[in-house]
Amino acid sequence: MHKKILRELTDKKSHGLKSFAVLLDPDKTDTASCLSILNLTSDIKAAQVDFFFVGGSLITHYTTSQLIQTIKDFCQIPVVLFPGNNLHIDASADAILFLSLISGRNPDLLIGQHVISAPILKKSSLEILPTGYMLIESGRPTTVSYISNTTPIPHDKPSIAACTAMAGEMLGLKLIYLDAGSGAQRTVSPQMISLVKKSIDVPLIVGGGINTVQKAVEVLEAGADVIVIGNAIEKNPLLLTEIAGKVAQMNERTLKAGYQPI
Secondary structure: OOOHHHHHHHHHHHOOOOEEEEEEOOOOOOHHHHHHHHHHHOOOOOOOOOEEEEEOOOOOOOOHHHHHHHHHHHOOOOEEEEOOOHHHOOOOOOEEEEEEEOOOOOHHHHHHHHHHHHHHHHHOOOEEEEEEEEEEOOOOOOHHHHHHOOOOEOOOOHHHHHHHHHHHHHOOOOEEEEEOOOOOOOOOOHHHHHHHHHHOOOOEEEEOOOOOHHHHHHHHHHOOOEEEEOHHHHHOOHHHHHHHHHHHHHHHHHHHOOOOOO
């Protein structure tokens, strides 16, 4: 099984380069809105998207395959599944975030769903991305905290998040994902991102509540290796180009500092 995406994320992290992922919820993204977003990515100079994450906590319309096909018909940007449970697996994607909800104590989301999914994934060509998924309190109840039946890590407890992330890495997880959740009132704090970043060696993904360019920059400067934007782009598609531009500027400064990608 190829490990192209994990290798890319690890290589970029080691050289201080950032990645930009757009999260598309099949329940909220029809073909027309998907094409609108994809059209913004057609001008690479204006909006370079590294990954499309597809999925959500609760999917009712079962249009994931159609959404993935629309993306693949339009561009070569990798599609990574962001599943809420084992029913959300779709072999037409390129990879899957194999999420273990390490911030909670719900055994079904720590290992139970994974046992059910394992034989299906083993037969697929999906790249498996073992990911320590951590919910962070964001000022309001979110769909993912309700569906997962878990309590998020308090917003003002960065040390708990750091220790949780360290444990996840020690268990062999290859990515850590801090998520304030869909519709979050506030992002994961820069203090928490910074401390988690210093505590682990694997790439750090951060999402939830990032609805302005300023918040995106704060999250990236705090230490996120991958920034994930979802709801905000659904409401304001032009935000995609603005945030992508900032990510490109940060990477350009890093490249000028001496790193040449392989």
